[in-house]
């Protein structure tokens with residue numbers, strides 16, 4: 001059976017495939033960031049970002065990857081020796097805890113087995129027993145295990161305490177509901193190369209009023225990521241440092257597009273891709289790894305006799321398909337398929353065809369026609 005591999009497919013959990021209009025915007029001639037033309041764009045983007053964060057608070061654009069946004073959330077609110085509870089269920093939880101330690105915080109690590117969501121009752125118990133906790137850190141989606149945490153329930157638990165609830169939503173904001181104000185999230189960070197559907201290079205952050213009380217008096221030295229400087233610049237209609245004109249122009253398009261289709265429709269689109277992948281996994285005889293699977297990315301267990309790194313390399317070379325593998329303890333054991341970005345139904349179908357053929361190349365005996373029919377039927381019916 002012939003398989004069309006002509007289109008290069010990027011189904012990673014970021015960076016993601018770009019909307020054709022975004023690709024055009026990225027190649028527009030450069031303009032200076034201190035011009036009336038850019039001022040207008042920045043103004044509309046800063047306003048539209050509130051819709052994405054579902055907040056009345058100010059949202060800030062940082063020229064950094066998502067990790068810079070995580071650092072910014074942290075250093076604006078923590079002091080050396082601050083008591084921090086870090087929920088760790090994978091690679092990115094580990095990273096945030098490590099960052100907090102680097103800044104001198106006393107970090108209690110609540111380690112959740114990989115692939116599981118944290119139980120809010122454990123967090124509640126810990127906070128009751130440790131009422132001096134000042135900050136709680138979690139991922140909304142732990143990308144390394146493709147797992148979502150119950151952010152709404154966790155927010156309710158943390159909101160009853162004096163602690164600030166900081167959420168790494170780098171692979172979640174724009175992919176699932178995370179209404180910052182309604183859920184009383186105190187700090188939220190998103191990354192441009194994920195559900196924001198842009199290249200890597202921007203992080204977006206926002207703080208609650210509860211967090212701002214802390215920020216205003218926090219003596220921790222900070223400069224590039226000092227949100228007070230960014231706030232002052234934004235109030236003058238500027239960014240504090242040189243604006244990332246190219247990405248902000250593309251962001252303006254994405255935000256208008258999201259506004260037109262509505263957030264609910266965006267979440268539904270991404271969930272449909274996740275549902276498709278979970279359904280097709282059965283036909284590929286692969287199990288979903290996570291016990292609380294996210295809609296942004298799906299992790300599938302590979303057969304135990306597979307060398308995952310070689311399999312991924314084969315998908316790239318033979319089938320022009322990029323998916324991600326596992327990290328650390330999951331290295332070589334899973335593949336992760338991203339559902340964010342610009343993905344057509346044809347991309348989904350072709351991903352399945354290429355994956356099925358690749359699995360057979362590694363010794364599985366899937367009936368490719370049956371898999372193909374199941375894929376087309378699902379896409380027609382859903």
Ligand SMILES: Cc1ncc(COP(=O)(O)O)c(C=O)c1O
Nearest residue numbers: 065066067092141143170171191
């Ligand atoms: C949940 C999560 N946090 C943090 C990061 C780090 O983001 P960046 O690589 O943009 O610094 C990622 C990147 O994949 C992520 O998925």
